[in-house]
Structures are given as C-alpha cells and as structure tokens.
Amino acid sequence: MPETTAPALVKGGPDRAATSVVDVAVRPPAAGEVQVRVEACGLCGSDVHAWRGDEGYEWVRTPVVLGHELVGEVVAVGEGVAPSWTGRRVVPIAIDGCHACSVCATGRTQLCPHRQVLGLSFDGGGAAHVTVPAGRLVEVDADAPALRMVLTEPMSVAAHAVRRLGDLPPGARVAVSGPGPIGLFAAWLLARAGVDVVLTGTERDEPTRLAAARRLGLHAVRGDLGDPSAPVDAWIEASGSAAGVAQALGSVVPGGTVVVVALFARQPVVPMNTLVRGELQLIGTYASLREDYDTAAGALATADGLEEVVSTAFPLGRAVEALEATAAGKVVKAVIVP
Ligand SMILES: [Zn+2]
Ligand SMILES: [Zn+2]
Numbered sequence: 001m002p003e004t005t006a007p008a009l010v011k012g013g014p015d016r017a018a019t020s021v022v023d024v025a026v027r028p029p030a031a032g033e034v035q036v037r038v039e040a041c042g043l044c045g046s047d048v049h050a051w052r053g054d055e056g057y058e059w060v061r062t063p064v065v066l067g068h069e070l071v072g073e074v075v076a077v078g079e080g081v082a083p084s085w086t087g088r089r090v091v092p093i094a095i096d097g098c099h100a101c102s103v104c105a106t107g108r109t110q111l112c113p114h115r116q117v118l119g120l121s122f123d124g125g126g127a128a129h130v131t132v133p134a135g136r137l138v139e140v141d142a143d144a145p146a147l148r149m150v151l152t153e154p155m156s157v158a159a160h161a162v163r164r165l166g167d168l169p170p171g172a173r174v175a176v177s178g179p180g181p182i183g184l185f186a187a188w189l190l191a192r193a194g195v196d197v198v199l200t201g202t203e204r205d206e207p208t209r210l211a212a213a214r215r216l217g218l219h220a221v222r223g224d225l226g227d228p229s230a231p232v233d234a235w236i237e238a239s240g241s242a243a244g245v246a247q248a249l250g251s252v253v254p255g256g257t258v259v260v261v262a263l264f265a266r267q268p269v270v271p272m273n274t275l276v277r278g279e280l281q282l283i284g285t286y287a288s289l290r291e292d293y294d295t296a297a298g299a300l301a302t303a304d305g306l307e308e309v310v311s312t313a314f315p316l317g318r319a320v321e322a323l324e325a326t327a328a329g330k331v332v333k334a335v336i337v338p
Helices: 046-050 150-164 181-192 203-215 240-251 272-278 290-301 307-311 316-327
Strands: 004-011 018-027 033-042 069-077 090-094 129-133 137-139 175-177 196-199 217-224 233-235 252-260 281-283 311-315 331-337
Touching: 004 316, 018 150, 033 090, 033 311, 046 316, 069 129, 069 150, 090 129, 137 290, 150 181, 150 290, 150 316, 175 181, 175 240, 181 196, 181 203, 181 233, 181 307, 196 203, 203 217, 203 307, 233 240, 240 252, 240 272, 311 316, 316 331
Parallel strands: 175 196, 175 233, 196 217, 233 252, 252 281, 311 331
Antiparallel strands: 004 018, 033 069, 033 129, 033 331, 069 090, 090 137
C-alpha cells in the first residue's frame, strides 16, 4: 500500500508553539490493530496541559497526534482482528493497561504502571484517521449524532466517579462542585438516575458552564448550595480547588462520602479533623473502565439534544483555536471535526 499523508493536530515538541496542524503519514493497521475513520474528536484539560507542556506532562511522547476522545468508524483491520469490526462505529478506550501485571489483574487497568494513553503515549484522534489496538474498541450507537457520541470518553469518566460513590441511601441528596464537562456529566448522570443533585460553580463558570447545566435542566448554583439546611449525603469534587475540597468535607452528613475526580494544580489543604470526626470517606477516582464506557455510550444514545448544549465543533484546521477556547473556558466541550 503506498504511504499517504493527511493533516493532524501534532504536538511536535515540548513547547506550546510546537503544536500545529501538519501533514503526517496515515499508518495502516498492524497485527491486532484497526484503523478508524475519525468522525469527531473532543479536547479536554489534559490536552491543554499537554499542549502547553505543563508540569506533570513531561512524559508525553513527541511528536504525537493529540486527541483521546474520539468516535469513528472502523475502516480497516490488521492481522488477527475479526473482519466483522469493519463498518462498526466505535470509541477507543483512552487509557488501557498491559493486562499482564498485578494491578491489571484487579481489573483496574487504567491504573496499570505500564498504561498507555491514546493521544499522549501514542498517536490519537486529532486527525482524519487513527490506528488503535482492537482490544480498546467499544462499539457505540450507529445513529446518534457524532457530536454527541464523541462525549463517550468524558461521560465514562463521570460514570466511573458516580460508581465510586457506592450505594446511595433512598432519597439521597448529592452535590457536585466544578461544572466542567466531568462535573456536568456526573450531575447529569445522577439526575437521570433520579438522584436529587446540585451542581456548584464560581462566577467564572456562570456564562458558559452553569448556563449549559441549566439548559440541561440541572439545578446549578453559584457559590454555596443555596439551601444549607438540607444535608448532603455525598459529594463529587470536580473543581480542583482547595475551596471545593473544604466545602465538600464540611457539607456531607456524618459517615458521608466525598469522591474526588479533579486533579489539582496546587496541593489543597485538606481539613483532616472534619474527615476524622465525621468518619467521612474520601475516595479518589481516575479515568474509567470498559463498563463505564458502556454506561456512558448507553446514556448518550438516548440523550437527544445534549450535543447542542455541550459540543462546539471546530474544523481540524482550527484545532489550535479549539485548544485555546478550551483553555479559556469559552466552550463546554471543543470538538474537532476532520
Ligand atoms: Zn479527556
Ligand atoms: Zn498492567
């Protein structure tokens, strides 16, 4: 097969200026891999950190095609992959482990010390085509709009965070701090499950993120919970702020649960005595697993109109602008359309 090239969003080196849309070789699938025609690829905070070369992202391979939140159609399969994958609409699992170590043996493949991240460890979906291991494929609804199904990966992270809350008592009230896509989706999943949920944000979140939450019918407030007399059984902290952590631990009922999904630019002071005296549970949650992708894809398949509130499309040629819009919080979710 002659080698062809096509434009892709490439991080070419450690500096911010090294990221641009340039032509790269389109790689045919090797054994165990499939080639996916990308319909859409979302961008998130991790892409912004990688683009800027922020602390904690020094390990990102360069050059690399950015983008780990994609949906597309399998157009070619490598040796050993069932040909029946061809023509199916899929989302690849973004973070996967080696499936051979003791961590993977517990089922937590996203925590594997040898984990590989699509679009950071190897070429991702900011391109017309991407080649991924077949073992990562999750089949998704073939008919829903691409701008909605492209939300499967971030929705799966929210689904994993919700799962980490454990069983909620009947009539439970849950708060979510931080109305970025993960917090927004966690609140949306909880509300869909009939849970009484309040989503909190800051003044900076008001015009875009809190407004979007309200358009989705969520109870979204600025600052505190609005009704401090109503106790909160559990809390998902998705803001990455010290204030969010302190508010969460100070607001849940004795024995309550706080699940933290955000990553923190600065290490927060955690009010440990509140945690101890309340016998609170403080739980971390990271990325997601195959069953979370299935939950997310199933929810999105019937979420008519969600993409109109959440997704803002940018043609691939304007992908750097999409990164800038993400960094500035001007959009809920920037989506590259090749
Ligand atoms: Zn992401
Ligand atoms: Zn492993």
